[in-house]
Amino acid sequence: MPVWTTLLVGKSIARLSRLSGRGGGQALPGLVAEQLDPKLLRKISQKFPQGIVLVTGTNGKTTTAKLLASMLEKKGWRVLTNSTGSNLKRGIVSAVIDGASISGNLPFDAAVFEVDEATLRLVAGLLQPKYIVVLNLFRDQLDRYGELDTTAALIGEGIGQTESTLCLNADDPLVASLVKYAAKPEQTMYFGVGQSVDHRPSLITATDSDRCPICHELLQFPRVWFGHIGHYKCHNCGYKRPKPGVEITSISEMTTQSSRLEMRLMGAKLTVNFQLPGIYNVYNAAAASAVATLWGLIC
């Protein structure tokens, strides 16, 4: 079935379901479109001239995807996101249907989709994203999938189906270790918060990821920003925080509404204001900036 036919059928169902007052037409069009054409996502994967980015991890997916989309839009790109729907497979299909024009075209330069950690392996192979971003892996919200290692392996399975360049949090030991699944590990872009940032460090939380992902010995953490996010090293096997290509070198201002950050991006220095408070969002800003840097839009 041609892509435009599936998209138009999906759009009609969305309209009908809106008219009949059955919710916002989010889930049903995606489900029907998937039934009509299970290869829909594979077929649309080539329709974005600049490519697709998938953003996953326990916390910060929505914020990071929004930040990145707005950075791309400021450069004049038209960007499709799944910000109003779910981050499961049907939510991405629904976003594609919603974004399609009445003639079944997708008038976008790029797509930025946030993806649930266990869903990545169901969509990555089909979408063949240019970049995959992994933000962090926390245990507290992961009861639905079991152990952190299991979730990391699920994400790894998704990465393994692609040729994507990875964008990984250098300061999360388990996330940084996902490089082993990359088709082109040498192209991986890490992001993190640097040594000189003046921020009150916290103690590592016992329930978090404090074991070496390679040899399972306890990691040493000279610096911790929150949870298990910080600078680490394994004294048993030598595994350590990789050097980030995009690093926050200073947080010169942090109010309840915004942050002023100094960043080093592949050697270039930049000062940026983000309308988001808190150290969590510093990482989201670093992740979005890392992808924009990979795309050649910042420096």
Ligand SMILES: [Zn+2]
């Ligand atoms: Zn180790």
